[in-house]
Amino acid sequence: MVLHALRATDCATLTEVTRVTGLSRPTVEGVVEGLMEAGLVVETAADEGTARRQGRPARRFRFRAEAGHLLGLEIGPHRVAALLSDLDGRVLGAQAKEVDETAPADERLDRLRGAVAELLRRAGVARGSLRAVGVGTPGIVGSDGTVRLSTALPQWTGLKLADRLSRSFKCPVLVENDANAAAVAEHWKGAATETDDVVFVLAGLSPGAGSLIGGRLHRGYGGAAGEIGALHLLGREVTPETLLSTTDQPLHPLDEQAVAEVFALARDGDQRARAAVERFIQRLVHDVAALVLALDPELVVIGGWAAGLDGVLEPLRRELDRYCLRPPRVALSLLGEAAVATGALRLALDHVEEQLFAVDGTVTARR
Amino acid sequence: MVLHALRATDCATLTEVTRVTGLSRPTVEGVVEGLMEAGLVVETAADEGTARRQGRPARRFRFRAEAGHLLGLEIGPHRVAALLSDLDGRVLGAQAKEVDETAPADERLDRLRGAVAELLRRAGVARGSLRAVGVGTPGIVGSDGTVRLSTALPQWTGLKLADRLSRSFKCPVLVENDANAAAVAEHWKGAATETDDVVFVLAGLSPGAGSLIGGRLHRGYGGAAGEIGALHLLGREVTPETLLSTTDQPLHPLDEQAVAEVFALARDGDQRARAAVERFIQRLVHDVAALVLALDPELVVIGGWAAGLDGVLEPLRRELDRYCLRPPRVALSLLGEAAVATGALRLALDHVEEQLFAVDGTVTARR
Missing domain, CATH: 3.30.420.40 (ATPase, nucleotide binding domain)
Structure with missing residues (x-):
């Protein structure tokens, strides 16, 4: 509790920590002393404090994040x-x-x-x-x-x-x-800070997903939750490599450069590229819908290399609205490749x- | 704790409750008295006890499940x-x-x-x-x-x-x-008593699912988790009503009688019925795979009216083994329509x- 209180502020007096934690003064003094011995807390220099009052200023302490x-x-x-x-x-x-x-x-x-x-x-x-x-x-x-x-x-x-x-x-x-x-990252400091029930879709040629339920990571019984890359195989649809190809040759499954080119061509109006992007979006919608119907999250965050692409969100929202009994909000990753x-x-x-x-x-x- | 202890046995002496709960004798006496006042516990007749020892037999108490x-x-x-x-x-x-x-x-x-x-x-x-x-x-x-x-x-x-x-x-x-x-029922006294991570699929023309994660019901953010009935629409596949039809007319979506007849015909070797059942199983496999890939349960229990049907489990297991990175066990409901x-x-x-x-x-x- 004391460490929590000290971490939550730049620095604090024992009186402030006592008030915030509801602990007794001697307890707080003892704990702070122990934390100083452990190198986790340090007394800040007296003249650092902003509140130099009459007489001897109160001692101030801070959490040593650099420890x-x-x-x-x-x-x-x-x-x-x-x-x-x-x-x-x-x-x-x-x-x-x-x-x-x-x-x-x-x-x-x-x-x-x-x-x-x-x-x-x-x-x-x-x-x-x-x-x-x-x-x-x-x-x-x-x-x-x-x-x-x-x-x-x-x-x-x-x-x-x-x-x-x-x-x-x-x-x-x-x-x-x-x-x-x-x-976890989007929940911490990205697009999902406001919700505890989120599915993150790492879009790509073989998409994967991560889910928080009630703020906790849902890994599944064997750690395989969200591995939806195989789902399309059941629909007897085309493989990911042919999905985005604008030639008769499949794309290399990990060739992000080639994928980016297809999306750029589509933006420039190339018909064949637009059709490929359309196929890709349909696939993504299907995968996301499967996750949404199974889990019913409040929010879906789309990341991976698709995150930089224009025009994924609107068709996703439209199709989810059509097919999900309770459509979630949909947002792009704020953290991108980080x-x-x-x-x-x-x-x-x-x-x-x-x-x-x-x-x-x-x-x-x-x- | 006392109530737990009494519910776990047919009847018990205060000494037994004291030992099981780790509470003091006076505390147990006081709690049992309170529970008797509340009508939740009753003293069993002395001659009911199996252990009439020397001298006065110990008083025995039981939980009043009939309360x-x-x-x-x-x-x-x-x-x-x-x-x-x-x-x-x-x-x-x-x-x-x-x-x-x-x-x-x-x-x-x-x-x-x-x-x-x-x-x-x-x-x-x-x-x-x-x-x-x-x-x-x-x-x-x-x-x-x-x-x-x-x-x-x-x-x-x-x-x-x-x-x-x-x-x-x-x-x-x-x-x-x-x-x-x-x-919840299959986890309590059905096919899923051994696991806390189970997906129950209520198979039917419009399937639904319920999931326990770590033994707790996963309802989803808006209570819609497992409502996978709409998933096939995204695959641009046939509607459920035409899926199992052996005529040119769709089945009524809730006509279980007609569905049972199709399955019976298939068992008797009718080609058109067998094709219809095959389509139905493919759909079920796809829906179950979506749930499994999203949630990664230890066990999938198939119930609903499909539960009485022969031959659903084997194709399901085969296809899940093919497409799921970590295939779950698959079992039929033990509780059926109850x-x-x-x-x-x-x-x-x-x-x-x-x-x-x-x-x-x-x-x-x-x-």
């Missing part, structure tokens, strides 16, 4: 990315590197380690200061951080990703499905907050 | 049904009546009231003994017991169902979507248990 650091990592088909934050979740720096979609697992992890090393060096943060690392990556991820199944990245299925990354970090490494991480790493960072922050408040509980209990 | 009664009601397109139970949820009687699918709301409710009156009379239970009434019915049901939207029953959309039924009962009336109620009323009864029981344990808390706090 530790967090990483949010994304490992995707085309790029690896890293976000660094302090214990308040304030982002201190970001680093991304391109990686070839055919890169083997070792090379992909090396690229990621390189990005992290650069990021830490630039920010002047020691590796030992890291308290938790979150990771978002495509596929079904087990609770032990093993990738159970991933069709998007080479050598990814079966990879003990948390174990592998733990060799680079002394702190806990938490691995999450990329769409799940993005859903969504996955931001969500991974939030998961790391959640983990550290649990730890911090456990420390808090121990300190309180001891006194 | 109140519960109703579980189903209001469907073709029938209304009622289940009566005691406070342990033990079913004391059942009553069902046919009702025309075109019957207006008043007539449908009259049929239900008739069934309830007959059931209570036959069981010799006074109406005033009812502690809660659960109701399962098709449609999106608001938390106030109003049917927000229902396409299956005439005059049902907008009906303040809980209010209307409250005129017949002095106790709380809880209204739930029928597929949701059935999911599922909805049984789930409604369980919801009434949940409500009463909350009340009972609130009473328990008050008694404990007072002493």
Whole structure:
């Protein structure tokens, strides 16, 4: 409670903490002392305070957000990315590197380690200061951080990703499905801050989704919730690769460049491209409708590379209004390509907050 | 805790309750006295006990499951049904009546009231003994017991169902979507007792589904979760009425008799009927796959009138294995047409248990 109170303000006096927490003065004094010993709280210099009153000014304390650091990592088909934050979740720096979609697992992890090393060096943060690392990556991820199944990245299925990354970090490494991480991110600081019931759709040639129900991530019994990429196969429709093709050849499933060109052509009025985009939107509507009918969220957020595209929202809204008994609101991702790493960072922050408040509980209990 | 302990056994001594609950003897004595005053616990006759030892036998107490009664009601397109139970949820009687699918709301409710009156009379239970009434019915049901939207029953959309039924009962009336109620029932005493993550599919010409996530009903933000009946429309597939037709005329959407005949013909080898059943199964597979991909349950239970049909499970399992990244187990409903009323009864029981344990808390706090 004391840590909560101190984190919620820049700095506070013991009297203020006592008032906010409802705890007794001696308890607050004891807890603050314990938190100072743990390096989590520091007394601010007296002349920093704005309220120098008559006589000796009251001592003021603040949470030391700089006492530790967090990483949010994304490992995707085309790029690896890293976000660094302090214990308040304030982002201190970001680093991304391109990686070839055919890169083997070792090379992909090396690229990621390189990005992290650069990021830490630039920010002047020691590796030992890291308290938790979150990771978002495509596929079904087990609770032990093993990738159970991933069709998007080479050598990814079966990879003990948390174990592998733990060799680079002394702190806990938490691995999450990329769409799940993005859903958490949009809820934290994106398009879904106002609701606890949201489906995030990572649109792409093989879409995935992440859902929050009552503010909590819904992973499903086996961690596969939202893996709707296979749904179209049941409808005997065309495969994703032919869906957006304007030639007789299918697009490469991960060729975002080619996809962007098709969308650009469509905007310029090219008939064949417009038809392809129309097919893509129909597919997206169908996938989103399946999620909406199954889950009934308040809000659907569309992200992934489709997020930058014009004209996805309106047909989506129109079709959902037609077919859903209670259509949800539909919005574009506000975080764009930062969504996955931001969500991974939030998961790391959640983990550290649990730890911090456990420390808090121990300190309180001891006194 | 005392009530829990007494409900878990036929009867128990104060010593046994003290041991099981970990409470002090005087506390247990006080609580048991309070529960006897409330009519919820009674001392069993001394010679009933099996353990007459040396000297005066220990007093034995039991929970009075007969101290109140519960109703579980189903209001469907073709029938209304009622289940009566005691406070342990033990079913004391059942009553069902046919009702025309075109019957207006008043007539449908009259049929239900008739069934309830007959059931209570036959069981010799006074109406005033009812502690809660659960109701399962098709449609999106608001938390106030109003049917927000229902396409299956005439005059049902907008009906303040809980209010209307409250005129017949002095106790709380809880209204739930029928597929949701059935999911609760299969989890309570059907095919899903071993899992907390289950999707129940009420198969029919317009299928609906109910889901438990972590043992709790997932209603969705607006109570519309699982209303997947509209999904096929997006695939531009045939409507449900033409799907199972073996003539050039569509089946009536609620004509279960005609549907049963098509399935019987298919079993007898009629080619046209077999093709129709094949189309139906493909539709069901598609709907179930959408739910499974969105939610990732451990188990899917198929109920509704499809539950009596041969040959649905195998194709479902085969197709789900093909298309789902982590296919769930698939089972048929064990409760059949009793599922909805049984789930409604369980919801009434949940409500009463909350009340009972609130009473328990008050008694404990007072002493």
